[in-house]
Amino acid sequence: xxxxxxxxxxxxxxxxxxxxxxxxxxxxxxxxxxxxxxxxxxxxxxxxxxxxxxxxxxxxxxxxxxxxxxxxxxxxxxxxxxxxxxxxxxxxxxxxxxxxxxxxxxxxxxxxxxxxxxxx
Amino acid sequence: xxxxxxxxxxxxxxxxxxxxxxxxxxxxxxxxxxxxxxxxxxxxxxxxxxxxxxxxxxxxxxxxxxxxxxxxxxxxxxxxxxxxxxxxxxxxxxxxxxxxxxxxxxxxxxxxxxxxx
Numbered sequence: 681x682x683x684x685x686x687x688x689x690x691x692x693x694x695x696x697x698x699x700x701x702x703x704x705x706x707x708x709x710x711x712x713x714x715x716x717x718x719x720x721x722x723x724x725x726x727x728x729x730x731x732x733x734x735x736x737x738x739x740x741x742x743x744x745x746x747x748x749x750x751x752x753x754x755x756x757x758x759x760x761x762x763x764x765x766x767x768x769x770x771x772x773x774x775x776x777x778x779x780x781x782x783x784x785x786x787x788x789x790x791x792x793x794x795x796x797x798x799x800x
Numbered sequence: 801x802x803x804x805x806x807x808x809x810x811x812x813x814x815x816x817x818x819x820x821x822x823x824x825x826x827x828x829x830x831x832x833x834x835x836x837x838x839x840x841x842x843x844x845x846x847x848x849x850x851x852x853x854x855x856x857x858x859x860x861x862x863x864x865x866x867x868x869x870x871x872x873x874x875x876x877x878x879x880x881x882x883x884x885x886x887x888x889x890x891x892x893x894x895x896x897x898x899x900x901x902x903x904x905x906x907x908x909x910x911x912x913x914x915x916x917x
């Protein structure tokens with residue numbers, strides 16, 4: 681296993697276009713997170729999945745954003761009708777959480793290298 | 801509300817000198833605290849974590865961090881800095897089990913560490 685993979689690494693698009701990012705987590709990891717990082721800021725939580733179920737979405741995610749994780753494996757993050765304010769690095773992270781096991785909640789995130797979006 | 805503050809945008813230190821990168825946090829329950837490092841064009845990498853127990857936590861690459869509950873701090877330290885430690889460092893916190901925000905990590909804005917030869 682080579683870790684968390686994200687594709688594409690860099691996407692340049694025109695305002696109003698749709699873009700989709702893909703994340704392939706570590707295969708045995710059951711939890712997958714999407715974060716957004718802008719210059720000079722730390723990662724901001726967007727959403728996370730427990731297996732295929734999307735359990736929480738941030739208020740940062742407008743209706744133009746949608747994420748899926750079919751079959752609990754890879755995940756996609758789609759942004760419709762992109763705006764210049766969407767320009768950022770989109771980070772994917774995965775982790776293994778053994779529910780019911782004391783201390784397992786402090787799971788360590790393994791991050792991908794990110795997908796940088798530039799909206800012109 | 802859960803939050804993390806890294807008061808220094810940049811820390812400069814000479815190689816061989818001790819380094820400290822500061823982090824303070826705010827959570828409603830007992831915190832789980834983390835440090836991650838980010839090198840250029842690389843994903844964030846885990847350094848160390850505090851869940852409970854000993855206030856001094858040892859991690860990767862010779863780094864350690866000290867949990868101070870009364871000061872709500874979790875400063876990252878290393879006794880002797882290396883040029884290769886130059887990178888962006890992020891502190892993160894998550895709430896303890898039972899909290900509504902249990903599954904969310906909150907990251908600080910990052911501190912750029914510059915180690916000069």
